Amino acid sequence: MSFRMPNGSEVEDRPTRRDFFKSGAAFATMTLAPGVTLMAFGGSATAAVDAGKRWGLLIDTSKCAEDCDACVTACKTENGWEGHGEAERDVQWIRKVTLRNKATGHESSMPVMCQHCESPPCVDVCPTGASFKRDDGIVLVDKHTCIGCRYCMMACPFKARSFVHEPVTNQKTHAPRGQGTVEGCTLCVHRVDAGGIPACVEACSATGNGAMVFGDLLDPSSEIAQRLAEFPSVALRPDLDLNPGVRYAEI
């Protein structure tokens, strides 16, 4: 199995160490010809990214308590980001927003994060290919190729991305992050790949509000797909036609 990256290079899949230990044959080949064919072995590792899926979120603002920021706190703890008390440049992977209808005065509170668009403007403008969309719809920054130019931040209509201004230490092992690159919500890709759900969704249901649902938009039997089919929902900035993976109900 091989895979072409957005920057054009080919990635060949290869067996994991666990496979080596399981298979004596593979092991023998390995030690007989070290360095020659290691990268070319047909791999048995299965990709967690499934193009038949599209991960998304449904946020029911009627259940989102105005004074609750459990999702934001959970995201900070999970991914190891924090503010330094400087609103203008602090990173924000997710934030609470209050919308007020000027005509009626009706207010609704909701979390806003990367909307994981089907046609993400951040990907269009990225000069290095670092901003990309996985085949399962999750929009990410490959920080290894990010040069910190911040075009994506300008392009994003949701202000969902942040630039890391300060050197970072004591990161979470599963969430590397550092100065000079752009970052944003990853839908907790490390959890999703392991079959889990994002930390914000978990925290929201732990509060009992249950305002957030995570799931596969393309699977008609998933809770999220069923609720989307049954009840009205909207995308933020529908005028832009970005088809975001994050949807809002009861705004």
Added chain:
Amino acid sequence: MKLARIFLALCLFFSAGALSAADGVGPDIPQATGEPHPEGNDYMRRWHMEMLKHDRDLTMYLGIRPTDSSLAECFECHTVKDEAGVPVTVADERHFCRACHDYAAVRVDCFDCHRSTPADFDEPAPHAMILRGPRFRSWGAGDADVLLAYLSQAMTEPN
């Protein structure tokens, strides 16, 4: 001149093969724990960088996480502890990844973002301090003392 020296160092380094610091040639590589690599040490010395970059792309783009060369996993087996028994970060020259890199004048930026110690313990303050530097504004009370103590200790240690 500098390049020639690096080249010489690398030649020495790779021809050193099985030699170790005990022979006075090559860097002193900290002892690892756990299963050795099925690929062998020689292979690892030469190819770890390619393996890391290769597996990095598998993780980033395909979501494959249990890879051979997960940078996150290196420190499950390659941890160097200080006198107090605390794993050292890459700011410390005893760190596994620095043993050869310092010797061969290689600099990697991986640890600007990646953790250089095993998961789930708070990395000691001096590392954070050095990286943040005095020009960074969020200094807390007592930070300067910690830094001074660290620096004077670092400077009195022989190289």
